Amino acid sequence: MRVAVAERREPAGLDVGALYRAHAPFVARCVERLVGAGPHVDDVLQEVFVVAFKNRDRFDPSRASVTTWLYGISANLCRRHRRGSFRFGRLQERVAAEPVSGTPMPAPDEALEREQSVALVYEAMQKLPFKQREVFALYELEGLDGAAIADMVGVPVGTVWTRLHHARQAFEKSVRRRIAAEGQP
Amino acid sequence: MMPQAFPERLATTSELAPLLRPAIEREVSEARLDANWRAIQATIGGLATVGAIAGASSLGAKSAAAVKAATAVKLGVAMAVGVGASVAVYQVVEPRLHHAPAPVAAPAVPVASPAAEPPAPTVVEQPAAPRTRREPTSKERASAVAAQLQLYRAALDDTHAGRHDEALKKLAQLERRWPHGALEAETVMTRAEILFLAGRDKEAAKYVETHLDSPIVASRKAELWLMLGEIRTRQGACTDAASAYQRALGLGLGDKDAETARRGLRRCAP
Numbered sequence: 001m002r003v004a005v006a007e008r009r010e011p012a013g014l015d016v017g018a019l020y021r022a023h024a025p026f027v028a029r030c031v032e033r034l035v036g037a038g039p040h041v042d043d044v045l046q047e048v049f050v051v052a053f054k055n056r057d058r059f060d061p062s063r064a065s066v067t068t069w070l071y072g073i074s075a076n077l078c079r080r081h082r083r084g085s086f087r088f089g090r091l092q093e094r095v096a097a098e099p100v101s102g103t104p105m106p107a108p109d110e111a112l113e114r115e116q117s118v119a120l121v122y123e124a125m126q127k128l129p130f131k132q133r134e135v136f137a138l139y140e141l142e143g144l145d146g147a148a149i150a151d152m153v154g155v156p157v158g159t160v161w162t163r164l165h166h167a168r169q170a171f172e173k174s175v176r177r178r179i180a181a182e183g184q185p
Numbered sequence: 186m187m188p189q190a191f192p193e194r195l196a197t198t199s200e201l202a203p204l205l206r207p208a209i210e211r212e213v214s215e216a217r218l219d220a221n222w223r224a225i226q227a228t229i230g231g232l233a234t235v236g237a238i239a240g241a242s243s244l245g246a247k248s249a250a251a252v253k254a255a256t257a258v259k260l261g262v263a264m265a266v267g268v269g270a271s272v273a274v275y276q277v278v279e280p281r282l283h284h285a286p287a288p289v290a291a292p293a294v295p296v297a298s299p300a301a302e303p304p305a306p307t308v309v310e311q312p313a314a315p316r317t318r319r320e321p322t323s324k325e326r327a328s329a330v331a332a333q334l335q336l337y338r339a340a341l342d343d344t345h346a347g348r349h350d351e352a353l354k355k356l357a358q359l360e361r362r363w364p365h366g367a368l369e370a371e372t373v374m375t376r377a378e379i380l381f382l383a384g385r386d387k388e389a390a391k392y393v394e395t396h397l398d399s400p401i402v403a404s405r406k407a408e409l410w411l412m413l414g415e416i417r418t419r420q421g422a423c424t425d426a427a428s429a430y431q432r433a434l435g436l437g438l439g440d441k442d443a444e445t446a447r448r449g450l451r452r453c454a455p
Contacts, residue, residue, distance in 0.1 A: 016225075016229065017222075020222055020225065024213075024218050024221070024222070025212060025213060025218065028213035028217075028218065028221075029211070029212070029213065032211075032213070032437065033208075036439075036440065037437045037438065037439075037440075037443065038407075038437055038438055038439035038440070038442075038443075039404050039405055039406075039407055039408065039436075039437060039438070039439065040439070041213075041437050042217070042220075042221050042224075042403070042404040042437070043404060045221050046221050046224050046225050046228065046404075049225045049229075050225060050228050050229060053225075053229045111431055111434070111450070112447060112450050112451070113207075114207040115207075115434050115443070115446075115447060116447065117203070117204050117205075117206075117207040117208065118207050118208045118211055119440070119443060119447075120204065121204060121205060121207075121208040122208070123440075139194070140194055140195050140196060140205065140209075141196075141205070141208055141209050143194070143209070145191075146190065146191065157190075158188075158190075161188045161189065161190045161192075162188045164188070164192065165187075165188035165189065165192070166188075168192070168195065171195075172195075172201070175201070175204065
């Protein structure tokens with residue numbers, strides 16, 4: 001299980017470039033898991049670091065690690081995030097309906113299966129309330145422990161376990177229902 | 186069942202491990218992170234510029250007045266507003282000289298004469314109006330965006346009615362009138378789609394390929410790859426199409442688009 005969170009304290013006067021290099025993969029993973037995959041992940045990711053840049057003077061390393069601080073910004077933006085783009089017409093749907101021609105090629109089965117699994121997991125996660133979703137993502141997907149999650153989310157450890165318990169129940173139920181309806185992912 | 190501390194992770198259970206592992210191992214690609222970093226740099230570079238201008242005005246405030254004062258010291262500021270973007274991006278433009286140099290001999294304020302009679306009026310040559318770019322007012326910006334939307338909607342109407350050439354002309358007009366307008370990225374995406382719908386596959390593919398690395402559509406790259414996949418599929422180049430679909434999926438698509446990409450991959454399968 002990957003442990004992405006480095007709990008080292010970083011000096012004040014943050015260099016956003018260094019911050020991005022060190023933490024962007026973690027932030028991007030968190031954002032994608034909290035709002036689902038899509039181009040909007042880029043928008044939120046960018047906003048996280050712009051907000052971090054604007055508030056860099058307010059960051060107090062004695063109060064929280066950089067990771068916790070960035071996660072807090074990400075979670076706030078994700079909570080606020082509403083999916084939906086600025087597009088007026090979904091021409092893409094018509095594009096997809098165009099007839100297909102050409103020589104078939106061997107299916108990239110593995111890539112497809114992985115994508116389907118990810119889509120199924122994200123779909124089940126999106127049905128969870130935000131507070132449960134973030135705990136589920138950090139524990140089950142990011143591999144953090146209860147204390148680290150409590151620190152990042154800002155709740156007691158007991159609350160983490162309660163939220164996780166409910167999240168797992170709902171997640172398993174949702175996934176089992178989908179698998180039963182469609183067969184193995 | 187009561188909540189349990191340190192429960193066994195689902196990824197270690199035999200039932201859910203195969204399902205969760207791809208989500209756990211999923212990483213955002215380096216290319217996507219780089220593209221995002223470039224966009225962040227552009228934004229924070231703009232923010233820093235605004236701060237510097239406000240500082241130069243000696244008022245120390247990031248107000249519109251500060252920006253205007255800075256304009257008076259020959260700094261031009263152009264403001265671009267992106268719809269859907271929450272942060273305004275400021276761009277510094279080249280300072281421009283006044284039309285005519287300020288008069289040297291004539292004092293700006295006539296000096297009072299010690300003699301009793303009033304001094305003869307001094308004709309002061311007025312310098313021509315400065316040609317610095319003025320920051321548009323919020324009203325002007327809103328009006329410009331409304332005009333862009335109107336033209337864009339008209340182009341979409343033409344597309345839906347099958348008048349592809351008309352639609353392309355309107356998009357060209359949109360790009361010409363507002364080269365860096367609020368709908369810049371949308372225009373690129375729509376043009377590519379219209380070219381494809383019009384059956385101009387070769388042109389569409391070339392257009393999409395030239396824009397894959399464009400910062401204008403950095404956040405829409407996954408959609409461009411998906412479009413390229415659809416174009417290549419119709420051209421019969423299934424290997425290229427599958428590769429494009431995979432790139433699109435790797436960059437992250439919305440639910441509907443991801444389904445389209447997966448369908449595309451399946452269509453390329455034997």
